[in-house]
Amino acid sequence: MPLICFASPKGGVGKTTLAANVADALRRSGQRVLALDLDPQNALRLHFGLPLQDNEGFAHELARRPDWRNAVRETPSGVILLPHGAVDIIGALDLATALEREPELLAAPLRAILADPDLMVVADMPPGASRALTLVAPHAAMIVAVLLADAGSAALVPEIESGRFLGAGSMTALFAGRLRVALNQLEPESRLSAAAAESVARRFGPRLLGAIRRDVAVAEALASQRLLLDLAPGSLAAQDLAALVRGIAAARPAM
């Protein structure tokens, strides 16, 4: 089944928040969904209610060839979760080195997870350049580049358009059909945000899946370790999330 990965050359844009809440929305539509955390920050689990002290996971132990089936967690939402697992800076860098030398450490379990025809996989990526992104992108049915409607993200639009953030040159053609964009934390009443959003919409056209407004309900959901559709199903951000998921579904047949 397809893999959707949330990535971005920019930090703090909402990759983890969108990965968790899109996984939940897909699950509510009847789909079996696995949420995979490939960011050493290990934050995806917090959206699914795992306690802060729970440091177990999958990706942090890839060098020991763990069986992914032993690391999966059932979560109250019904989404199956593969947490990253806790790791310090030295552990995170050692993992990147191990993946550089032996890409199969991640590629093999990824193929095994994707072999299940009924399971949709949503992956959360680290910000910026990562070894994991170079290994996951070739397997992804869709790569969602998340951006804010601000100048910091606008400056990175050329990185995304050119494919440089996935690896320039021949890889660009490979990903062209599978790259989509999601705008997050839109503030419609802000002149700057509206202008940045318009510029992104013009540049990406039909590749723009949707835009999620900045909504305190999103921050409150994370603060109480709940999913947005649990805490505030009627919120503006929840409506935007539903539209984004419709955008994802509409784009999928073309994959």
Next chain:
Amino acid sequence: MPLICFASPKGGVGKTTLAANVADALRRSGQRVLALDLDPQNALRLHFGLPLQDNEGFAHELARRPDWRNAVRETPSGVILLPHGAVDIIGALDLATALEREPELLAAPLRAILADPDLMVVADMPPGASRALTLVAPHAAMIVAVLLADAGSAALVPEIESGRFLGAGSMTALFAGRLRVALNQLEPESRLSAAAAESVARRFGPRLLGAIRRDVAVAEALASQRLLLDLAPGSLAAQDLAALVRGIAAARPAM
């Protein structure tokens, strides 16, 4: 002269924004300042007015042992800038591998830059774990961990307190006296933000250098590629920045 580096286990918290504007504020107080971009995102230059198409830099070519004096830029603010330089994901990963194999590629020019007794260096780091952070932290007089007043950052407070984001165990004792925290994008009128800020202030006590309010002037400064003290010297964020710089100056003698 001392090196101050802005780092964080979390993305999008304002590392680049604070590095640029603290560098400018220090410069205005009469100090010679060099701003060093060690993030492949190459965004520090945008705060100093370098055009988006200007892809030259220093760190992106470290494997070729460039002379840092040839890569410096004079900027209108008087801050001397060493831009990172443009690089795609493959180039960024190759650079990390080169630094792993040959740490001196960065350590040697860093020592040369820091040998100038009159030059203060402010470094912008990538989000999360980076090879560059492991090489820069031992040379830093101060490591400023930037956090937002939100649940995403609050969850990472243990990473910072324990020293895990700099490398646990013995390194923690090494950095303990040099680690400081800055809170950014505070929204005093938001219950969540105020609660998160109080919890961070309690945990870090005197290590908290200061807090910068979320202020549209900051976003507008970046959108017009100007520094905050040029665009909006009377703004609330500008007042907070001045207090933060006083906090840095007060903490320096103890370094």
